[in-house]
Amino acid sequence: MAPHYDIAVVGYGPTGLAAASLLGRLGHRVVVCERWPALYGLPRLTHIDDETARTVQAAGDADDALRDSSPCEYLWVNGKGETLVRIPANPDGPMGYPDHISMYQPDVEHAIDKRLRGYGTVDVRQGWAVTGLDQDDDGVTLRLCGWNAETSCADGPRDEVLARYVIAADGSRSGVRDLLGVGREDLGFNEQWVNIDTEWLRPQPPEFAYGTQYCDPARGHMTINIGTTRQRFEFALLPDESREEMTAPETAWRLLRDYHDLGPDDVRITRQLVYGFEARIATRWRTGRVFLAGDAAHTMPPYLGQGACSGLRDATNLAWKLHLVLGGLAPEDLLDTYESERRPHVTALTHMAIGLGKVANTHDVEAAAARDAAFFAGKVPPPPPFPPLAGGVLRPDGDAPVGTLTPQGRVRLADGRTGRFDDLTGYGFTLVTTEDPTTALGPDRLARLTRLGCTMVALDTVDDLDGRHHEYLQRLGAVAYLARPDFVLFGAAADGADLGALVDDLDDALSGTAKAVV
The missing domain is CATH 3.40.30 (Glutaredoxin)
Structure with missing residues (x-):
């Protein structure tokens, strides 16, 4: 008989890690199914906010997770280097952390992984891909197959696990979402940028100790510190540039030399690949006992720094609701409030990120000049505040700002x-x-x-x-x-x-x- 769990978490990135740890902390039997045999070990995300840091604190050792991090200031400049927007670093946000944090993702993942393995209730099955699922009124059966990392295919031994509920946090190309037949709405933003991650071979120059978005119509590009010893560089692909060309090592060195006067004596390249920046939201987030979370449910351009933060919010929202339902403290209908609370919030943030992406990806020279003039004249309104949750598990009526965040001191x-x-x-x-x-x-x-x-x-x-x-x-x-x-x-x-x-x-x-x- 297949082993039985309270929750199966598919995917072991930040969203899956947080969900598994929070549910393990609450005493539930959790199984994690992840096709890759080990944690990724490289940074995909470089920024979290203070709310997300507070979730990391709940799921792992925050001081260990953020040991190579720093408050992060952001500059948006035009092609001439003139400042359009400055977002200062606040070292002490209302959650007890800097409101913008430059961090090293592997540190965060290792800290959460270490914490959840100590609960004794979380079974981490790395190297296993989910190839099928069936569900009924009692639970979900996941069919697993051993994943061959060398051939990138599921051709190993077979197994099954049974869980009362499933959280699919298996990324933007979610296999579980495909098994469920769930489509995605494309919000119309699609850009390709090459990502070049580096480690400093000398002390980080002060001009790289923050994030800078270069809104240059000739080629949008950006750089951001990853903590204090690493740096990310990103460059938009031009229409005549191919993915193959932009992932060649000589291309990385050419871009680093031409745009930042950096060479092999300054940095070591640790990762180079082309990313597709997209904005897509799954048409439904719940199918019976299976819930989509993180990039499996929604993707957004990186310009707001809220992609991973949104996935962590999914994990925290789902974890406590599943806990109450599993414990008989709330009816199963409570789980419907997951999507009704999270979808409007993440949709609003996605549209904000798209708006910033359009600023960063203005390719027409005249349009860029008009954009710059509007910023210099103070005619561009500041971005709206993040929306509160609306509806769901909130006190009705009353004067308090329900759905907003409470502080931590x-x-x-x-x-x-x-x-x-x-x-x-x-x-x-x-x-x-x-x-x-x-x-x-x-x-x-x-x-x-x-x-x-x-x-x-x-x-x-x-x-x-x-x-x-x-x-x-x-x-x-x-x-x-x-x-x-x-x-x-x-x-x-x-x-x-x-x-x-x-x-x-x-x-x-x-x-x-x-x-x-x-």
Whole structure:
């Protein structure tokens, strides 16, 4: 009989790693199916934001994961090097991390991999490709085949695993998505750029210690630091340039010399390939018991730095909802709110990334001059803020900005332990108050929160070292706020009398009284 798991995760990139680790942390039996025999070991992504860093913190050792990282400033310049937009680096964002982080992806993946292997509930099966699936009312059977890395085909031994649910995080060319017959909507952005990753052979020059997007109509190109010892360079392919030509080593050295005056004495090339920048969203993210996540569900151009961040948001959204359903604490309908919450959010970010991509890929000289003039005259509005979640598991009505993100500061507990808020309070729902909540809530509500694994933090019993949580409640005009495990504000209580109603509203939302809004 095939081994039985709570969740099977297909794909072991950032999204799959985070999903497997969070679910393993919650005590579930998880199997990971990944065709490649080892972690990729090279950086595909180079940027995360503070929200994503907080997810990394929940899934692994954040200090280990980000040991070669730095706050990242971004410049957008025209073909003459004149600044169009400057996005400064904020070293201390509201989540307790820099709001833009240049990082080395293998460090992040190794830190999460190390953490999840220690739970004892996660079975990582690397070197196995998913070649088929069947599902019924009880679960999903995945048919596996050993993957031959040398021939890039599934021609090894056969096996099967059975899971109650499946998260397909197997990339933009998702085999699971194909098995399900799910199509993708093409949002009309398709560009090809060559990626050249390097390691510095000398101290990183200061002009490379941040990201620069060159919006040059002759050839768009960019560079970004990968932590402090590595550098990425990217160049748009011109109409007469082939993939084969642009992946030749001599082409890389020519581009590095012509655009940045760099040669073999300055850097060592570690990776060179052509990427297709696209914007596509799967037509549905759930098929029965199988959920698409990360690039399997959506891809976007890299100009906003939100592709991998969006995949990590998928993982955090799915993990806690699957946990409640698997534990009998919420009906299965709760899982429908995954797509209804995540699709509008990622679609909005994709359109923002497309807009930035059009700025970076303006090839007409006159159009580029008009673009520059608009920026210099201050006629280009700043990009809109990231949208909040709308509908789904959020408190209805009320004045609090539900669906936005809650902060994380440093705190000191009564026993003297000091650290990041999440590390000391755990992973799950969190009720933060300025007073002891036991009297206002009563035994029944307290018992409901305990069953949900909710941590209650009365700020008068801890030292809020950064003042971040007190300040947040003051901005809300509230005495308490209730955060979901994915750091999203469920709702806030205006006073002690409203605190009980806040918990009741959470119970209603999880039991299906509050319906998702698409």
